[in-house]
Amino acid sequence: xxxxxxxxxxCTKEFDxxxxxxxxxxxxxxxxxxSKVKCPCIDCKNMNDVNKEILYEHLICRGMMSNYKVWHxxxxxxxxxxxxxxxxxxxxxxCGECSDGGDRDYIIDMLxxxxxxxVVDEDTDGMAEETDGVSSDEQEVAPRxxxxxxxLAFLGRTRxxxxxxxxxxxxxxxxxxxxxxxxxxRLGRDANLLPFHFLKWPLVDIEYKDRVxxxxxxxxxxxxxxxxxxxxxxxxxxxxxxxxLKREYFTPFVTREDRIANRPDKVPEDQxxxxxxxxxxPKTHEKAGKNTxxxxxxxxxxxxxxxxxxxxxxxxxxxxQRDAPSGTPATRLEIFRKTHTRxxxxxxxxxxKEKMDQMKELADKASEEGSSMYSTGHDDIFTQVMGPDSxxxxxxxxxxxxxxxxxxxxxxxxxAEVRSLKGKVVDVEEELKSTKEELKNTQQQCSDLKSTTNAxxxxxxxxxxxxxxxxxxxxxxxxxxxxxxxxxQMEEFGHDSMIDGILACEWNVxxxxxxxxxxxxxxxxxNGIHANVSLT
Numbered sequence: 001x002x003x004x005x006x007x008x009x010x011c012t013k014e015f016d017x018x019x020x021x022x023x024x025x026x027x028x029x030x031x032x033x034x035s036k037v038k039c040p041c042i043d044c045k046n047m048n049d050v051n052k053e054i055l056y057e058h059l060i061c062r063g064m065m066s067n068y069k070v071w072h073x074x075x076x077x078x079x080x081x082x083x084x085x086x087x088x089x090x091x092x093x094x095c096g097e098c099s100d101g102g103d104r105d106y107i108i109d110m111l112x113x114x115x116x117x118x119v120v121d122e123d124t125d126g127m128a129e130e131t132d133g134v135s136s137d138e139q140e141v142a143p144r145x146x147x148x149x150x151x152l153a154f155l156g157r158t159r160x161x162x163x164x165x166x167x168x169x170x171x172x173x174x175x176x177x178x179x180x181x182x183x184x185x186r187l188g189r190d191a192n193l194l195p196f197h198f199l200k201w202p203l204v205d206i207e208y209k210d211r212v213x214x215x216x217x218x219x220x221x222x223x224x225x226x227x228x229x230x231x232x233x234x235x236x237x238x239x240x241x242x243x244x245l246k247r248e249y250f251t252p253f254v255t256r257e258d259r260i261a262n263r264p265d266k267v268p269e270d271q272x273x274x275x276x277x278x279x280x281x282p283k284t285h286e287k288a289g290k291n292t293x294x295x296x297x298x299x300x301x302x303x304x305x306x307x308x309x310x311x312x313x314x315x316x317x318x319x320x321q322r323d324a325p326s327g328t329p330a331t332r333l334e335i336f337r338k339t340h341t342r343x344x345x346x347x348x349x350x351x352x353k354e355k356m357d358q359m360k361e362l363a364d365k366a367s368e369e370g371s372s373m374y375s376t377g378h379d380d381i382f383t384q385v386m387g388p389d390s391x392x393x394x395x396x397x398x399x400x401x402x403x404x405x406x407x408x409x410x411x412x413x414x415x416a417e418v419r420s421l422k423g424k425v426v427d428v429e430e431e432l433k434s435t436k437e438e439l440k441n442t443q444q445q446c447s448d449l450k451s452t453t454n455a456x457x458x459x460x461x462x463x464x465x466x467x468x469x470x471x472x473x474x475x476x477x478x479x480x481x482x483x484x485x486x487x488x489q490m491e492e493f494g495h496d497s498m499i500d501g502i503l504a505c506e507w508n509v510x511x512x513x514x515x516x517x518x519x520x521x522x523x524x525x526x527n528g529i530h531a532n533v534s535l536t
Contacts, residue, residue: 001025001076006064019059022074023052029075031254033285038073040064046073049289072252152186154179155219162221170229171310171398172222180220181308184230187212188237191267196242197274201235209234242275250279300352304339309398312338332382333359335396358385 005018026037036049041058042065044050050058070076154176157163163176172180187193193212198204209231216230245264253259256276263272278284304312313330316322316338336359340352347353362381382396389395 001071003071010060010063016060019056022059022071023055026055026071026074027052029254030071031073034282040068040071040074047292049285072254075254152183155183158219162217162219165220165222165226167222167226167229168310168314169397170226171308172226172229173308173311173314176220177308177311180216180222180230181233183216183219184233185237187215188234189241191241191271194234194238195271196238196245196267197271199274199278201238204238245275246279250276256280299349300340300355301348302339303342303348309335309339309396313397332396333363336382336386339396355385 002018002021005015005022008015008018010016026032030037033049036051037055038044038046039048039050039055039058040046041062043062044058045065046068154163163179165172165176165180166174193215194204194208212234213227213230222230245267249262249264250259253262259276260273263269267275313335316330316334317324317328337356340348340356342348347356359381362384366381383389386395
């Protein structure tokens with residue numbers, strides 16, 4: 001693969017042609033996921049997936065990162081050793097065209113360390129020592145000094161008896177807690193004990209977990225209530241091991257054949273095949289990208305090392321210089337300050353310093369108001385500055401503790417939730433009281449309406465009785481001519497209108513009859529009857 005275009009100016013035609021050829025080759029032979037490849041620009045550093053247009057833009061504007069020499073993610077095959085024609089002098093000559101002398105010297109030194117035999121200083125001992133019958137010329141460069149696997153030398157002590165482990169709030173503390181974590185970490189990374197082909201920890205068969213727990217309990221003595229903590233330690237080691245395997249044996253290779261062929265010896269073939277298929281799944285790749293972005297948002301790293309946060313809390317409580325009543329649990333403010341400062345007592349970065357200053361300011365204000373520095377309610381300052389805790393985890397207490405599982409002395413978030421729930425209960429009670437008052441008023445209105453309706457019904461009944469009586473009078477005492485005329489008038493004006501007029505105006509029946517008569521003869525005839533019968 002031609003790489004000469006990388007050293008040219010981005011404005012030249014050679015650079016543009018070489019970049020376009022690189023992009024086409026990357027999408028044809030590289031690791032492509034969802035029509036995107038890794039961007040090797042200076043800023044992205046092969047961490048972000050981009051399409052062709054964005055890849056072209058990034059490399060034109062930012063350039064290729066200098067330490068990306070073998071483009072294995074973009075279609076170039078690995079070469080573990082240089083070809084016979086390749087020498088350091090040739091590479092030195094090629095790198096002489098680089099404009100930056102510092103980068104050139106660094107690259108040459110790196111290549112000499114990798115491919116040349118180690119140089120012996122003649123001024124020291126005159127001759128190189130030989131080790132195990134092999135001269136220094138034949139020795140390889142010593143590997144980097146790393147910690148390696150835990151030796152678990154403490155297991156020799158368990159021949160006499162089990163090691164006792166004490167727990168606090170579900171977290172191992174005190175003597176032998178480090179040994180317990182070491183054994184759990186060693187067993188959790190064993191693919192034969194906890195197979196890796198299970199994609200998630202809850203999917204691991206309970207038989208495997210029980211077998212590992214039995215192995216651990218052969219060496220340690222702790223109550224069954226603490227099994228949850230040990231299982232979480234196993235889960236963490238199990239996940240970390242799979243992450244290490246992916247980084248060392250999966251990501252450096254492009255094709256599935258290469259990944260399968262470079263299977264680590266400690267992982268069975270059937271398990272490794274399942275892992276490779278899972279990691280090559282586009283959904284898994286997308287999820288991994290999101291997790292990487294979420295991890296980048298974490299700006300404040302702790303300085304607590306491998307020691308659990310609960311152990312740091314115990315150290316704070318046992319500190320003789322601590323200005324607190326005896327037996328007072330460590331607050332999250334104290335734990336955060338201890339685990340985010342260097343040995344010289346300075347914060348890990350500016351953001352951590354800013355958060356500590358905010359916590360101190362709120363703590364001083366609370367002290368002025370009479371609240372103790374070590375009171376339970378005062379620990380809410382941490383959540384005010386750092387924000388609420390995520391579900392299932394409480395910061396500064398480690399991975400094994402959760403909201404609701406801690407003791408009352410340290411459950412600050414629980415206290416806040418209780419206060420919030422109490423406030424909601426008060427609001428609901430007030431709303432219920434208001435609803436009851438409205439219901440009572442509505443019932444009173446319904447009762448009044450019912451009484452009014454009953455009164456109207458009684459009045460209407462009396463009126464109808466009176467009308468029936470009047471009709472009887474009309475039939476008995478009125479002459480046929482007048483009775484017929486009144487009937488015609490009522491038919492003309494409407495029976496209901498006549499009755500409404502009687503009820504509204506409280507007419508006298510006699511006046512009504514007079515109003516209906518149109519001639520003097522009718523009036524004279526009626527006056528004769530009126531002398532004997534009153535029609536009111």
